[in-house]
Amino acid sequence: MADAEILDRISDAIIQLDIKNIEAYTNRALEQDCTPVEVVTALGKGMEITGKQFKCGEIFLPEVMVACDVYKEGFKIVFPLIQAQTSESFIGCIAIGSIYGDVHTVGKDVAAAVFAAAGFKVVDLGVTVKDEAWLQAVNEHAPDIIGLGTYMTSTFMHTRELVQMFKDAGVRQDIKVICGGPSVNNETARELGADGASGNAWEAVEIMREWMEQKRGVQN
Numbered sequence: 001m002a003d004a005e006i007l008d009r010i011s012d013a014i015i016q017l018d019i020k021n022i023e024a025y026t027n028r029a030l031e032q033d034c035t036p037v038e039v040v041t042a043l044g045k046g047m048e049i050t051g052k053q054f055k056c057g058e059i060f061l062p063e064v065m066v067a068c069d070v071y072k073e074g075f076k077i078v079f080p081l082i083q084a085q086t087s088e089s090f091i092g093c094i095a096i097g098s099i100y101g102d103v104h105t106v107g108k109d110v111a112a113a114v115f116a117a118a119g120f121k122v123v124d125l126g127v128t129v130k131d132e133a134w135l136q137a138v139n140e141h142a143p144d145i146i147g148l149g150t151y152m153t154s155t156f157m158h159t160r161e162l163v164q165m166f167k168d169a170g171v172r173q174d175i176k177v178i179c180g181g182p183s184v185n186n187e188t189a190r191e192l193g194a195d196g197a198s199g200n201a202w203e204a205v206e207i208m209r210e211w212m213e214q215k216r217g218v219q220n
Contacts, residue, residue: 003034007042010074014046015053017066019073026074036081037089043074044117051114051202065106068113075116090121092212095137096147097125099158104151107181107201111147114201120145120208131165138171144215145208148194151181156188163193176211180204 006029013022029039050067053059082089094115098108105127116122123141125133127149134146146166150156159179166172179189179197189197195211198204 003032010042011046014067014070015049019070022070022074026077036078039078043071047071047117068110071113091119092144093121094145094147095123095143097129098127098149099155100128100130102151102155103127108149111201118205135169145176148179150179153183156183159192159194
């Protein structure tokens with residue numbers, strides 16, 4: 001089996017929700033000297049197609065969740081290899097979690113998988129993340145982006161306090177803040193001090209990629 005064929009099988013496993021075989025395909029790809037980046041790209045391709053199907057209404061959230069599970073089964077095999085690479089291997093780093101008081105995890109888990117598949121280093125802080133934990137993550141991981149998962153209007157409003165905390169700590173200028181979830185909208189997010197918002201993880205990737213291109217342009 002050629003390298004291209006096994007990589008296609010990895011992508012197809014996600015599209016076909018084939019959690020039974022993804023581990024074997026991933027290990028086989030590595031045995032055939034596919035690089036971890038090539039494997040992650042194949043996993044990402046499967047998630048990208050899944051996202052397009054979801055956006056077009058061809059599949060629904062339950063199928064997306066299974067696709068994420070398939071992705072995670074493959075990704076956990078290459079994750080240690082990816083982590084060993086230099087930061088230049090990633091588009092950027094995002095620290096993601098649900099705002100304190102918000103226990104919803106489904107949307108965050110989907111977003112984390114999509115962001116990783118797109119080439120971002122993802123630091124997953126979990127759910128109902130306390131304010132000080134966000135600041136600790138900024139100091140410890142130096143993320144380019146903070147992803148605030150907020151699935152209720154009340155928690156969405158807490159964005160203002162979090163952004164102010166980043167300002168008070170002197171780190172706001174170093175990060176972009178994006179809100180995600182069904183309760184968000186871009187205009188309100190900006191009014192609360194964030195840089196943007198999206199209720200769709202795949203659309204968020206495009207926003208985040210643009211931010212990283214702008215950052216690289218400034219640095220150059």
